[in-house]
Amino acid sequence: MYKAIVIGTGPAGLTAAIYLARANLNPLVIEGMEPGGQLTTTTEVENFPGFPQGIMGPELMDQMRKQAERFGAKFRSGWVQEVDFGTRPFKLTLEGGEALESETVIISTGASAKYLGIPGEKENVGRGVSTCATCDGFFFRGKKIIVIGGGDSAMEEASFLTRFAASVTVVHRRDELRASKIMQDRARGNEKVEWALNRTPIEVSTDEQGAVTGLKVRNNATQEEELIPADGIFIAIGHTPNTKFLGGQIVTDEHGYIIVQPGTTMTNVEGVFACGDVQDTRYRQAITAAGSGCMAALDCEKLLEGAMVRDWSETLNP
Helix, strand or coil: CEEEEEECCCHHHHHHHHHHHHCCCCCEEECECCCCHHHHHCCEECCCCCCCCCEEHHHHHHHHHHHHHHCCCEEECECEEEEECCCCCEEEEEHHHCEEEEEEEEECCCEEECCCCCCCCHHHECCCEECCHHHHHHHHCCCEEEEECCCHHHHHHHHHHCCCCCEEEEEECCCCCCCCHHHHHHHHCCCCEEEEECEEEEEEEECCCCCEEEEEEEECCCCCEEEEECCEEEECCCEEECCHHHCCCCCECCCCCECCCCCCCECCCCCEEECHHHCCCCCCCHHHHHHHHHHHHHHHHHHHCCCCCCCHHHHHCC
């Protein structure tokens, strides 16, 4: 029996673990399939406060983990396959069938960027391929960039990247965009944005040193293949929140993101909290995730102390 279990070890989960451990709640942290979260696939992080010279993503996560361990947090490898939030204590079943019980649970399982599944893509993440313009755009000053996608996120990232890049080429497999008219108009009105529509990405091209040189695409009208030169490729086809294991016991939006009471991290189940990208559809930054992890730990601590007033579940479960 644990007082608190944290599921996930990105910036949100590790910050929650630090706060819970310092409150002598002895949390157990389940590492999941990607210990450290998305930052472990990032090279240099320059926008996390406290590191004026920047810090490597894996190193930042390792330091946060050590800080949590210093105060008494325990870590368990593996991932949660099933949960039972029907009654407290809550029950969690890990891979292999191991069962755990806890008075409270903090869900910080994040959201995974969607990938195209083409050669040269995942192996070059952090080395010219990115899924976050606000994270990595700075590294491509004066460079040629490709943004893959046709929705609002792609248009927003393309417009944002023009602050740094010499040019931004939007690649989309259809000849029409899915983005809203206002977002399309904004991108089309930007002289730095170029268009390669009705083209299907085939492969990320690199040179002998492993540097990204462009994107090989197929022209859907002519079936001919061509190479679009670029120094960086940003994939903007959406994210998938890691919430399937919850089995519908936690209220989510139509995309699977957990809904929390505004201004808190409380879900529809008393004693279950959510923080980080699993409930954030807007910011998706390491620092905002860490901040929400702090909130989740404080909310959790208050509930365990009996100081939290609950009426949110009635709103989500009329």
